Amino acid sequence: xxxxxxxxxxxKEIEIYAHDGKQADYIPALANVxxxxxxxxxxxxDGRTYRLGDSDVKFSIQSIAKVFSLAIALxxxxxxxxxxxxxxxxxxxxxxxxxxxxxxxxxxxPFINAGALVTADVLLSHLENPKEFFIEFVRTxxxxxxxxxSEATMQSxxxxxxxxxxxxxxxxxxxxxxxxxxxxxxLYSTMCSVxxxxxxxxxxxMAFAKSNEPxxxxxxxxxxxxxxxINAIMQTCGFYDEAGEFAFLVGLPGKSGVGxxxxxxxxxxxSIAVWSPRLNSKGNSIMGMKALEMFTSETExxxx
Ligand code: GLU
Numbered sequence: 001x002x003x004x005x006x007x008x009x010x011x012k013e014i015e016i017y018a019h020d021g022k023q024a025d026y027i028p029a030l031a032n033v034x035x036x037x038x039x040x041x042x043x044x045x046d047g048r049t050y051r052l053g054d055s056d057v058k059f060s061i062q063s064i065a066k067v068f069s070l071a072i073a074l075x076x077x078x079x080x081x082x083x084x085x086x087x088x089x090x091x092x093x094x095x096x097x098x099x100x101x102x103x104x105x106x107x108x109x110p111f112i113n114a115g116a117l118v119t120a121d122v123l124l125s126h127l128e129n130p131k132e133f134f135i136e137f138v139r140t141x142x143x144x145x146x147x148x149x150s151e152a153t154m155q156s157x158x159x160x161x162x163x164x165x166x167x168x169x170x171x172x173x174x175x176x177x178x179x180x181x182x183x184x185x186x187l188y189s190t191m192c193s194v195x196x197x198x199x200x201x202x203x204x205x206m207a208f209a210k211s212n213e214p215x216x217x218x219x220x221x222x223x224x225x226x227x228x229x230i231n232a233i234m235q236t237c238g239f240y241d242e243a244g245e246f247a248f249l250v251g252l253p254g255k256s257g258v259g260x261x262x263x264x265x266x267x268x269x270x271s272i273a274v275w276s277p278r279l280n281s282k283g284n285s286i287m288g289m290k291a292l293e294m295f296t297s298e299t300e301x302x303x304x
Contacts (some may be wrong), residue, residue: 003042006298007052011038014290021278021286024258029156030060030277033259038276038287041198042295043206045269051199058195059275060153062257065191066116067208067238068138070230073110073119075220076126084122084176085115087229089236089243095163097170105174109237111255113188114167117177120188124179133218134191140217142196142204153193154186161185192257201263201273208234208253209265231267242282249293251302262288266301 018036025031039054074081090108092099100107100114107114123130131149139147168184171177177184196204207215208227215222222230234253239246239262246254252272254264260277262285272295276287296302 001299003050003299006295007040007042007050010291010294010298011040011052013294014287017286017290019278021280023260023277024062024279024283027153027157027160027258029150029153030062030259033059033277035277038274039198040272040274040291041202042270042272043202045206045210049199049202054275055198057275058147058197058200059261059277060150060192060257060259061194061196061201061261062192062259063111063116064196064201064255064257064259064261064263065138065194066111066119067230067234067255068141068204069116069119069123069134069191070110070233071222071226072127072134072137072220073122074226074230076122081110081119081122085110085118087233087237091241093241095167097163097166100167100170105171105176107171107176109233111233111237113164114171117164117168117171117184117188120191121171121177121179121184124183124187130187131190134187135194137217137220138194138196138204141207141215142200144196144200144203147194147196147200149190150193150195153195154190157189157192158186161189164188196261198261198273198275201261202271205254205263205265205271205273209267209269209271211267227267231265234264240283242280242284245282246284246289247304249289250296251304252292252296253303254292256284256288258283260285260288262292264292266303269301
């Protein structure tokens with residue numbers, strides 16, 4: 001099937017949502033992004049790639065970075081990681097403190113901020129140069145050496161990360177953060193500041209769609225079993241407090257970020273990344289969700 005006409009049709013039909021929502025502004029650097037951009041990239045298992053709009057424009061991946069840091073932390077600690085982080089949906093906001101307090105400092109899952117702060121802590125404890133290791137991992141998995149951190153976005157997030165700092169101190173209080181709080185916050189925000197395009201992301205997430213060809217880089221092995229676990233967590237926890245809605249409307253495992261990116265995959269078939277900065281009240285890209293919903297409905301290619 002030639003997907004290009006379908007992608008053009010989707011772009012046309014979602015135009016009615018083009019001015020709904022607004023870009024994240026709680027991180028000052030994200031507030032400056034032009035909200036009227038839209039890109040999409042579809043990578044198929046057979047090697048074909050389809051692109052639409054601003055598919056090659058790099059944007060802040062934000063929480064999508066949590067999938068990469070989980071893959072690395074899981075390779076380092078194996079099953080022991082689950083002693084420090086749960087794997088259940090949180091049913092609350094990605095930066096909520098309340099649940100963490102009730103649950104004595106064990107984050108519900110690796111994709112809420114508390115969980116990602118713990119994975120950042122694992123990277124800090126076990127890697128000689130976690131910042132370099134992380135970006136090299138991302139470059140390799142995406143097949144693009146031209147991927148970088150944004151110092152400006154990282155600094156901007158650090159300048160106002162009061163909630164993440166509160167979460168980190170609560171984790172520290174419960175003995176679930178082994179490194180210095182400032183170092184963990186810095187590494188976490190640095191990983192969130194990585195800039196990638198839809199093309200980079202679709203390519204990177206093929207590693208989670210191609211379980212027959214396990215990806216491996218510098219000791220990080222995405223084995224079949226590990227990919228199964230990570231995809232399961234993407235399915236149940238990948239979309240903030242909207243994972244149920246995303247499963248219902250789109251029906252694919254994936255991950256979103258407040259930069260407006262969403263990447264999703266169908267195991268053994270395709271990966272698809274979409275970006276549009278205007279978000280709904282839950283923090284997910286409005287046009288991104290609409291585009292993916294139309295894509296899986298029209299192609300009848302969702303995992304359900
Ligand atoms: N760096 C962002 C934060 O910690 C990530 C949020 C996101 O994309 O969910 O607030």
